[in-house]
Amino acid sequence: MEIQKLVRGNTVLEWSLVVASVFLLVSPVLSQNNDLFPVPASYRVEGVPPILNSEVSKLFYEPSEIRSNLIWDADQKNRRLLVTDETSNVYLLQAPLSKPMKLTENGVPHSVRISPDGRSFIFTSDHEDPDNFQLYLYDFEDRSINKAASLTGKDESIESAVWGRKGEKVYYTKIDYESKISKLCQSVALGETCFKVDLKGIWYVLDADEKRVLLKHWKSSSNQSLYSYEFATNELATVEDKGNSSKGGLAGGYVVYSSDGTDLCKGRSCLVSFDLKSHRAEALNLPRDLASIHDFKLSPGFDNLLIQETRDGVDRLRVFKFKKGRVGKERPPFIKGSFVIWNTRWLGNDEVIYTIENNGKPASIKSFNLTTGTATDWTKEKLPEALDGKVDPPEIIKWNSFDKKEISGYIVRPRTGARRQPVLIRVHGGPQLLDRPVFNSNDTTLASQLGIAIIHTNIRGSSGFGSEFMNADDREKREHAVKDIRALLDWVEKQEDLDPNQIYLRGESYGGFVVLSAAMFEPSRIKAVIAESPIVSIRRYLSQSWVDDFAKIEYGDPKDEALMVKLDALSPLNNADRWNKIPLLLTRGQRDGRIPEADVVDLKNQLQKQNTEVWYIYSTEDGHGFGGRYTFASIYKFLKTQIEQRRK
DSSP: OHHHHHHTTHHHHHHHHHHHHHHHHOOOOOOSSSOBOOOOTTEEEESOOOOBHHHHGGGOOOGGGOBOOOEEEEETTTTEEEEOOTTOOOEEEOSTTOOOEEOOOSSOEEEEEEOTTSSEEEEEEOSSOTTSOEEEEEETTTTEEEEOSOOOSTTEEEEEEEEOTTSSEEEEEEEETTTTEEEEEEEETTEEEEOOOOEESEEEEEEEOSSEEEEEEEEETTEEEEEEEETTTTEEEEEEOSSBOOOEEEETTEEEEEEESSGGGTTSEEEEEEETTTOOEEEOOOOTTOOEEEEEEEOTTSOEEEEEEEETTEEEEEEEEEETTEEEEEOOOOOOSOBEEEEEEEEETTEEEEEEEETTEEEEEEEEETTTTEEEESOOOBOOTTTTTOBOOOEEEEEEOTTSOEEEEEEEOBSOOOSSEEEEEEEOSSSSOOOOOOOOHHHHHHHHHHOOEEEEEEOTTOSSSOHHHHTTTSGGGHHHHHHHHHHHHHHHHTOTTEEEEEEEEEEETHHHHHHHHHHHHOTTTEEEEEEESOOOOHHHHHTSTTOOHHHHHHHOOTTOHHHHHHHHTTOGGGOGGGOTTOOEEEEEETTOSSSOHHHHHHHHHHHHHTTOOEEEEEESSOOSSOOOHHHHHHHHHHHHHHHHHHHO
16 A cells, blocks of 8 residues: 555655755854754754754755746636746636735645635645545635545545536546545535445546446556546446556547557657547557657647657657547647656646746746747746756766666766766656656755765666666566666766766665665775665564555565575575665654564665664654755765765
8 A cells, every 4th residue: 555655646745845855955054152963853963973054054045046937737718827936835826927815824735726716725634644545626716725635545545636617517537545445526616525436446437427437447557447437327448448548638538648568659758649439449550769658638629739749857748639539630849958847737728737847947837828939938937046957957868777777867067177076876756757857956966065976876666767677677577676776886987077986875765775785786886875764674664554455566575485585585684794884874753654674674684684784863753855955955964975985
């Protein structure tokens, strides 16, 4: 269950983590009366030397010095937006460049949907229960917030909800993670009714019209199927039950959906049009140069198709004419440069609105009118002078792993002019996530202050490269992901502007496992490791009572002893004697329900007994993954210490 909750809603999750880290870094500089940077009362630290305010005050900024916004949803009726700011609450933006008005402050929503009539919006949030999402309705007229549905199960959660076409009904699924059963329900004027349809497993709603609801059955990140539930007949009909279909929408008499791993797509990811009358499916005739389809949206009148194309983590928007389930002529491109694009929407039948950012530019919102060719700024980003222009635009890098599989990532280079720059390699968690070059004040600060180049990786197992790539690290192939990082070390050694004698690793959760394992196999080439809330033993990880089918598909069946023995050889907990005293910064939250605490503490103790330099940060009030001023200051000092020691 916990792993499932980690990977669901990746787009919003990825953004929420980014803006949370930005917010935590824009705190006022602490008082200089005492030059010791304080350790939070909820932290217990070991091996971390005293940190001085005078050392780290330059890392932090006033909240007003950084401005970034992301679209939550677009109100087509009134041509206005719901947007985020650095706190990720919901704000109303009435017009381009107007001042946003705050509507909510109860924590970060999971999803937000404005009603077609523009009178209200729904949102899901876990602010009342950190493990489960509730559904809420916000009324614009009286500015009230009410629960739109009831939860009765012990571990029941509402993670997806959509409006009917008229804006009178809300459709959603209630997922009971304990019984592994979902219920399809509707809410009308805050009154709930559930349909009598059998939905075993985890199901989401994707779209609804007057006749039906489009549903997705989630089995794993690489195995998702689509179905339509017909109101008149109370029947569940198959749209696609082969391969992986993660996104879909209703377009009159058609379903348009993304597909991967089916005969229709001929080994590629593609979009498919499904005729609801004839039940015939046909792959859309899209250009062969189209890379991975990250997202797509049909215009309100179903006559334009917007595709968000992702190539190695960088996005492009492409718009095509669309009529009766078929693709027509492509519109001219309207975005130049290398950007990550978030939460595209249609403001009208011919106006697209979107958020763009990259590693050197915070998120801002823009729209483009296809008919007039007019671009409009809805928000403007803002950076403190100390961060402005300090890093180069994102540069995609690629390298071949041990089996000739091409692996990619991107590099953040500081504009220091140094001939040989130290290197920090970052590995994301998940593992089925995609690391994209979004703005990150942590990266910009570390790069500019330490002169360090930061490489973000999308090793095998990452999303965005097709199902085969996503599954290429499953079970007995786990070592192959570690080998991808080892192959990257070879690539670094060939770069004239990077220092192969100063390579550091950083990873969180599953990424923490990969960097710890890679260091274990490369004790001479890796100079230090930062592991945040890491998995340290896959066998012990799988021994927990909550472990579900997803975890077993990804990591293996804990009853398969031969596999577990093979994975033991990769796990840092079982191989501390091979560590070779590489300095380690390790974090752990007491409320982390995903990783066994005893395992992390055991690894720490083993390394300390070997006289390894271990900086350990333990928080009694945090769970799986945490940041904050003290943690970032510690990471900065840890890297600074390692770099300076090797420059002597």
